[in-house]
Amino acid sequence: MSDNKTVGQLRAMFFAHTLAELAGFAPTGPAITRWGNAWWARRTGRALPDPLNHKWADYLTGRLPRSDVRAALIEDFPILQTVLDDPLWPLLQRLLHPLEDTGCWAMQLRLNGRVFYYFSAGRLVRLCGVPNWRRLAGLLALLGSERTEDYWSHVWLRRVLTDYVLCACLDLPGRIDPLDLYVLLEEAYRLGKFGRVSDWPNTRASFQYQLSRFQRLRRRLQARGWLQGWGFSERLLFWRLLGNRNALARLLTSAPAVSLTRGDLVSQARHWVRQAQRDHVSFAEAAPGAWRWCDSSRGHTQPFAWVIPRS
Template structure:
């Protein structure tokens, strides 16, 4: 499903099976209607292209390869009769080795600007069972709700945000994450979508008011650190951000500017650690 949406975005066509079929016909110089629409509709329902077609599409749009290689799909797998060694799965990932030894500052820097391609590793940490990863699980369980919602603000996960919300709810209800409920998880899909709209609003206002120079990573880092403040101070900051541009302007507080500088530096450093 995510593969199909990313393909449609790369091909600059509408996100539908019909539009993708017509695009592929034009790409191949085929007559209109030569491609079966049902095959392309199926890609938006979770079926993946196979064989020569898959190779052709990935060669045409290399951005599709990270979608295929993402650990997110394994992290969303329900174990049917076979046990997955989540610790080994984490260490098999390039960035997973960095998370083996718990370090709150390093883990916080790793998650500071929620990225969709890092979500799978965090969910894997939540699914571990050994005592070695106990502190990891505790930290991730407290922060995963905000992380998921922020990764759904932009493509590619914005295309499947509702499906992701439902899938995580299913896995949680079946005990796959080892906790009865994800802390601070939206009660229903309507609340989930409302949260996404509000976070987008705050991110846009942060740029408009000059608190940060860009949406990503700037506004994402700002939203992330907001949740680290106590509730009263956080609400005051949110109130400042949600005011419209033409209303009384209040600059970014010095404490927030300092935290932003520290978090931005740590986050950028985390992206280049091998």
């Protein structure tokens, strides 16, 4: 069982494990050491060091590369910068502070450039999109809001958050232990930042059991021919089926047949897929001093750099 990680360590782990996926090496200590030393030798024109630099393995467990190495990695793999800049990390830091006001995050949340001023189940479905860790910040920002106008959005999100987190944990980068993410979310939950969430696992064992159940559901749907592979469309279809337990039960006990084929299922989901591909979740930028909706006396945290426009 993994030790508890800080937000900063988890951010560094996501960086390294995403690198493993992009560069095509196994997310293990020996593999990243071999790849990292060979890559650095090519970048610098030097011979492979002897002995090898084994600090690379530490990156997989929560240590960020030093600035020059990190800049070079980002130059070769630009998506790594988006991992570091993901709003999930500063949002988690704020949620884990007992006193912080999180209303500013809901005010900055945008779906296709539009704010969330009122309850709309349709917009919340689109906010969820395809379950992925990169979408978690949007859900948590709205759920952690203290604005009264978000009450009904909270009611809706509390019904789906557990399933969403479990689905997102099916696709974490590399071999990141989902427990590391769960532990931080559980800490925020115990601070009361999300209210009372349906079926929330209150222990690590409960979380692992529920995640194993989702993995079994996925395998059964794949074995029966309803899901082929695990791409964008398959993940979205799996998520939508979780919200329709009658349909899910029917598919789990039958294989595609004349009366209902996989083509029928894909056809019904085509609109969902097109919509999810078009939707874009973001947070509006806000300059220092423009935080009228936040109570700056609670927690005394400075505005996060990622929402300050670059000069």
